[in-house]
Amino acid sequence: MRWESWLVRLALAGLAVFQVLTGNPPGALVAVEGAVVALIPRAIKRLSSIEIPRSMEALFVAGIALQFTSESLKLFELFTYWDKIVHPTLVALTAWLSAWLLLGYRDAFHKRLPVHLIATLGLLLGIAVGVTWEYVEFASDWFGDADLQKSNADTMTDLISNDIGAFVAVLLSLRLYRYLRLDERTRAGELARWLSQGIRRVVDRHGRLVGILATTLLAVSVIGGWAIDRGWPPLPEGLTHGGPLAWRGLDQAGAATVLLGDWVPDAERGTCRVNLEKPKPGSEKPGLLQLAPGHVYGLNEPFRFEARVYEQRPEQSEGTQMVGGLAFGMRDPNDYFLLEQSALHDILRLDRIVHNRRRDVKERLVRTHGNEWHTLHVRVESGLVWAGVDGQDVFAVPSEPDMAGGIGLWARAAAATCFSEAQVTVGQAQ
């Protein structure tokens, strides 16, 4: 009886019951999924008649439990760097188990496999799993607006932490392999052979077909990714050229229209995007407040749009989202350009929101904190779009005709993101 693995599975099942009792069916479903995935070693034993070494099963179950418990309890959204702990741990376990399987295979079947080669393979397999994970997240964001990859820095630091995890795990696995009993090593080797046999047979028999299918899948993904972005809406009819604007709040009649989310006046902080429906951490939706409705900016004349923004730091239980931004080139609530600044991810980024999906145009590191006032600005002139914070330009990209349109304030917040005032000046900067 492997009590430690069963205890962890039982804990996952218990978490599912807890989530049902506390009215969180999606969280319960994730926990149930985790409990089912944690049974894979038992399924392998049934199919292959090979008893997986106890320590390997425990490592696998622990890794699965960590991932699914984190998903179920939304720990990724509650703790800022939680993903930098969980993902490297899973990658590390992949590298660790790969190295042990290969070492076992070498020992069980008396193969000539240098330990350097095994270490390299284990390390690279772990790293490849980490990279594949990022591809899946990227595809989920591109096609489904899942908002999994928060920034380029988020992706890169994920990869760095994954690689560190794989490196440490390989060193440890080589060191600790000696503590596996002889029969455990043999079973690890037999398991390695059983696991690779099926794949090897398919590649041997149908290698060409596998290659064609993989190429087709890639081609379909690339073409699909391009096709879903087609159809940037034209400028709505009946718009007039926008003039200078000084906006101070929702009480200015006719000066703003709420397009997305809840926006409320705040005595001290101006106008705030809040979540009256109290979504779960990580499920906060963007809010969009159009300024100067019926007016178009950037059609023929240069303009500068700026606003003071305050991103409130949420309570620990509320989540972590702290983003505010300026929308311009607005064609409708789902298609616009967005300059967003995140106090959580320390970035200033220009996005093109196409059919409600984010496409990043340019991103730079800008350190800010929650509970601070900052002034964001975007300036469209002389064929360039300048973006900056607190009066300092941070980057510029070439402008394009699509950038003409309405303007607005944008926010995604776990607590509140507030704007105290916004200004637009039209014409060449002095």
Place this chain on the structure above:
Amino acid sequence: MDKLVHVALIVPLVLALGLLLLGGRDRARVDLSDQLAALLAMLVGMLVAMLVEFAEFVSDWLFGTQVQPTNTDTLLDLLASSVGAALGGVLATTTYCQWLPATQRERLGALGVWLSDGPSRVLDKHGFAISLALTGMVAITVVALWFAGRPVPGFGNG
């Protein structure tokens, strides 16, 4: 266009590596299947692509360059390189197993063994020191990234 460059750069690298690996395997009589050798060469190609992206990221954060504009650009670069690595791996296995005569395989094997001999010996003798050095380098980089744009204690703004 730059994505094609990524593919074009990785293919010959993985092809060369795969050929040397397969040759070295036969020469040293290592029990590494063709498939696993191809996979290993592909993964090394992906690793190289990732290290390039790391270098770009670190350069942008620490030295203010602008070589990595967006997350999309980074992921598509990596994807293009992975495609190149897969192509290179398939090409290497096909070339070695089907097209190359025995004499050329032997020559590749001798070169592969000679190239891997030095690093293997260094790893055997100084594996611990290398691990420590690598760990130190990674730790310094991570600390430097953490303080990029932040005040460094005792040094003012980073």
